Amino acid sequence: MTDKDRKYETLEPKQFPLSLRESPLAPPLLYVRGSLPASDCIGIAMVGTRRPTSSARELCRRLVKSLQGTQAVVVSGLAQGIDYYCHEAALDFGIPTIAVIAQGLGVPIPGDRATLARRIIDAGGCIMTEYEEDFPSFKGNFPARNRIISGLSRATVLVQSKAKGGALITADYCLQENKLLIAVPGDFDSEAAAGPNQYLDQGKAKPVFVPESLRTIAGLPKIKTDSDAPAAVSLTQIEAIGCNLSSEALALFKQFNGFKKTFQELQNDCNLKSNNILAILTELELSGLVHSPDNFQFYFNGAT
Incomplete structure (x- = not known):
């Protein structure tokens, strides 16, 4: 030894x-x-x-x-x-x-x-x-x-x-x-x-x-890297290309950025109706700011 x-x-x-x-x-x-x-x-x-x-x-x-x-x-x-x-x-x-x-x-x-x-x-x-x-x-x-x-x-x-x-x-x-x-x-x-x-x-x-x-x-989101396209998306970049988020989507994203949430948890944690949350999630997913690989948990990790 x-x-x-x-x-x-x-x-x-x-x-x-x-x-x-x-x-x-x-x-x-x-x-x-x-x-x-x-x-x-x-x-x-x-x-x-x-x-x-x-x-x-x-x-x-x-x-x-x-x-x-x-x-x-x-x-x-x-x-x-x-x-x-x-x-x-x-x-x-x-x-x-x-x-x-x-x-x-x-x-x-x-x-x-x-x-x-x-x-x-x-x-x-x-x-x-x-x-x-x-x-x-x-x-x-x-x-x-x-x-x-x-x-x-x-x-x-x-x-x-x-x-x-x-x-x-x-x-x-x-x-x-x-x-x-x-x-x-x-x-x-x-x-x-x-x-x-x-x-x-x-x-x-x-x-x-x-x-x-x-x-x-296990609830482990991917680490954001420069080579990972979704991770390269940020609020600033979204606005720069003319994709303006609604005030509701912006507020929800800022509230949960960096976290993963089930739909039920989102309902419990914010004062919004189910149909409004679904519309916001669709908006954020299209913008690359949220992803859900299993349609169960939503990962708010598209920006820093």
């Missing part, structure tokens, strides 16, 4: 990244090796069984790829199986990733997972734990590790799991925090789908039937 490998930071709760700072599940201290995510990033936990199906790697790749171009950080536990595939996919698609481990940073990580850990750090991600440097990996450490995975994340994706397993502990922590739990449904007779199907059957999780829809289901 090199001197570089030994270096790590000790963080107090006020320094915790993502949503962990406000989480009731936060540990008293964190030990971190690597680079913390930017303050505006959003943690998405992706968890599952160590013994997934033969198609699980491709499933994880498609789920993770859908998060490209957003502020997502993939959070998982560096275990074999689903965790490994999700970290790996995040690295391949240029998405930041955090691995939360159930041992000290000075304890060797065996096998291919050691190589993956190094890749995560080299790519600008980090490995973190609540355990001191030489603290070994005991079985009882893993449920505690899972609460940190949930605490770091806005939503948790249960990819594959048996009817009982560590990933379900993370799912339960997610529900305990009243956060969004997303589950991938599977065949009724598939052992690896028993966990997700159970939470879906109980109405505790939101399904993602098509992996490419994960970004939308």
Whole structure:
């Protein structure tokens, strides 16, 4: 182990990244090796069984790829199986990733997972734990590790799991925090789908039937870039080309710019009739200031 490998930071709760700072599940201290995510990033936990199906790697790749171009950080536990595939996919698609481990940073990580850990750090991600440097990996450490995975994340994706397993502990922590739990449904007779199907059957999780829809289901709008045509639209540009918005459309856009809202939320948050809101949304969509990929949530992110 090199001197570089030994270096790590000790963080107090006020320094915790993502949503962990406000989480009731936060540990008293964190030990971190690597680079913390930017303050505006959003943690998405992706968890599952160590013994997934033969198609699980491709499933994880498609789920993770859908998060490209957003502020997502993939959070998982560096275990074999689903965790490994999700970290790996995040690295391949240029998405930041955090691995939360159930041992000290000075304890060797065996096998291919050691190589993956190094890749995560080299790519600008980090490995973190609540355990001191030489603290070994005991079985009882893993449920505690899972609460940190949930605490770091806005939503948790249960990819594959048996009817009982560590990933379900993370799912339960997610529900305990009243956060969004997303589950991938599977065949009724598939052992690896028993966990997700159970939470879906109980109405505790939101399904993602098509992996490419994960970004939308998790409520992650695309980051505006210069090469993205809709993102280049601004109020000033709209006016410059002679497309003048009505006063009602302008007011609604300014009120919700940078947010995503369902139609029901718009009704609750503004004093307008349904038909007026529909007309305004049509006007804003035609102007490129609002988009709705699923006709359910409306993203007011066309201008800064």
